[in-house]
Amino acid sequence: MSAHSHLDGQLPHEPERATLEGRNKVLGFWLFLGGETVLFGTLFSAFLALRDQVGDGNPTSQELFKLSLVAIATVLLLTSSLTSVFAIQAMHRNQVKSMQLWLIVTVVLGLGFLGLEIYEFFHYVHEGHKFSTSAFSSSFYTLVGFHGAHVLFGIVWISLLIGQVYRKGLTVVTAPKVYVAGMYWHFIDVVWVFIFTVVYLMGKVG
Template identity: 60%
Template structure:
């Protein structure tokens, strides 16, 4: 691990890991993500254990609508791709392009969050309160935890975009944008399992 970076030729090809700090953040962030995997596993396990305990309240098959979940999935998948494009632009030192794609990622995330809020409001109208049944509590905890991650991610990228609006790509902010993109992909992975395990299995009547 060399302490010095050759900056004379321009932005290094991997700016996110050019400094010791960047390298440490990179490993540290993967440790964090691995912890997140385990945490989400406990929420998934709880939901799978309790999903039949509807206590006379609304059931999964009555509530979930495929078109809405499908649109949300497509939005989040696309936002994952746009953040990939942004990071590729970052590696090539194309700051404006990176900013543009990060903003697109941000707005796709906002759209996703809007749908999720709309969805929760609808379910409450159908009589599925947080404490209606074991199914309701575990559903809101799992999907709500994912939603909270989306909120956090949106706040994160918004702060980065505002703070580094004119900074250009530097060895300080490149790791930050890169970690955000890892986080965003992770949120997408979790959503893939939520739409499979929660929504499709709920509709499929497993």
């Protein structure tokens, strides 16, 4: 245990890269995000190929989307990305308390986003835009839902990490985990920017 129980003050500047395991984790996670990019790229392609297949009598994207609601969700998620940056910066300054605080803010913002998305989906289903309504609806829910599932996973993951850091402190073992979770959070944020543009803005324009 002694090897890992650094006091906070003794942590190296970039604790996530202090060990080979940490470096492996960061690099591996970059590559994983590369794979995730292909995954979302394929989902986007499928959505673009099918988005005009609305079917007779079903609500079109122009009728469905309420940009104001989506805009609020976007602001929430973008802000949460910023707060996660603050968390990593705090980690690099070795301010564990501050880091945890920012992580908690990030999780809360993420929960807000998720709540809005769930409300939005309920609303759509009520309007007759169900998962099995048309090719448009299936590809819409799959793409946006995949992203939503990623957000949910991120929230659970970061919450667990907050608990871990609380119990074990910031070490060369926990630091790479926090750092990698931060990368993940940025990634789903970037994906959302594309969803907002491709699905909602382009859907509104037609």
